[in-house]
Amino acid sequence: MSALFAPELGHAENQQELLVGYKQNRLPHAFLFHGPEGSGKEAFALALAQLLNSESGVIDPADPQQRKIRTLQHPDVQLIFPTPSKTNFKEDDYLEVLKEKAANPYKRCAFKGKNTFIGINTIRELKRESGFKLYEGKRKVYIISEAHTMRLEAANALLKLLEEPPDNLVLILITSNIYKILPTIKSRCQIMYFSSMGEAQMTHLLEKYAAKVPEEERRLLIRLSGYNIKRVFDFIDRDVLSIRESAIDLLRKAILIHRGQELFGILEPIARNKDKYETRLLLWFLLLWFQDILHLKYKISDRTGLFNRDKMETLEKFWAYIPNADIAGVVWHIEKALQDLSDSRNFNPLLLLTNLAVKINLCLKK
Secondary structure, three states: OOOOOOHHHOOHHHHHHHHHHHHOOOOOOEEEEEOOOOOOHHHHHHHHHHHHOOOOOOOOOOOHHHHHHHOOOOOOEEEEOOEOOOOOOOHHHHHHHHHHHHHOOOOOOOOOOOOOEEOHHHHHHHHHHHOOOOOOOOOEEEEEOOHHHEOHHHHHHHHHHHHOOOOOEEEEEEEOOHHHOOHHHHOOOEEEEOOOOOHHHHHHHHHHHOOOOOHHHHHHHHHHOOOOHHHHHHHHOOOHHHHHHHHHHHHHHHHOOOOHHHHHHHHHHHHOOOOOHHHHHHHHHHHHHHHHHHHHHOOOOOHHHOOOHHHHHHHHHHHHHOOOOOHHHHHHHHHHHHHHHHOOOOOOHHHHHHHHHHHHHHHHOO
């Protein structure tokens, strides 16, 4: 048996640990995969499902069972992810998201302009199906992506399944926010950490799933994603470089806050978009910009670590203009704005962005 069951996925230490348990028939009934978003945890979970349902301990792409798991069509393997509320749920939208995920396991499961979560009905249905006999596989594998989005009642319902799982069931919970997972759930799972991907692995995945994107653009998108493969695929579907320019322009106006009309002209088109993700991208690019400013502030000589190194001249001019600014304070306010934007009760992105601009102005004037 190979030292790794899926070499192209990386995370070699995790693969080796799982293979040891697999060969000894001592794998637990529940895992919690955690680590930065976009580190390949969902693709890894699907590969583990393939391993658990293989006949020889080898993942064979030509095997019909393995192919069904990879394309999310196997009756004994389920991928659960956050969906809109019942009133906003559309079957066609769900099937389209599932189709995209089957084609590319690194792509985000997104419902444009809608708040999503994992509700109690989803977990109840999961519990009901867990009691059925196997259809055609060796093990049932239920993968719960973004497990931190479970409502409290859903998490409590899942806890009961974790306490008394069927013998043939393996649960894999996936999260980028482990602190939001109930301690009682964490204590019943084998916890595995997944680090961010390296540039070489991300380049390989882009060559496989986004071959039409020019090589130079791929490198830029990888940097601007913060080495988050999910975010890279988000970028491919959007004009992200113009959003970055809007973020830079916002900072110019924030320094001279008295030009309020110009500031509003930048923020209003982004904030009025029902899809909050563009607002999130604007905040993300602001955060990357100030991380690069911190890089310059502490005079780190290695410029390869800069996310915006294609904007080197603009970065240096900006830093020269605000040498005494409270950069740590700016970063804190941007991260707080990102948290506030995630709150489903926040329906006014324009107010959020305007308040942020005022706070950035105060920090830059220090």
